[in-house]
Amino acid sequence: MNDEINIKVSKNFMVNAIITMSLSSNHLSPGNVDNVKDMYKEMTIDQVKKDFERLKDVYKNRSYERI
Numbered sequence: 001m002n003d004e005i006n007i008k009v010s011k012n013f014m015v016n017a018i019i020t021m022s023l024s025s026n027h028l029s030p031g032n033v034d035n036v037k038d039m040y041k042e043m044t045i046d047q048v049k050k051d052f053e054r055l056k057d058v059y060k061n062r063s064y065e066r067i
Helices: 002-022 030-041 044-061
Strands: none
Touching: 002 030, 030 044
């Protein structure tokens, strides 16, 4: 039971961090937040973690400015 709770909390944290990073960099409009949450809801914790790590590096290195 605790593992399920930890996974859910971790997944929610990563999804909220992704949304926050995307909003602050203007890559996501507030109107699309619910769609993004729904998309991540369907993903596994491993998929969310992979995307979180990828986006964390992108925003940390500000490489999105080169896109």
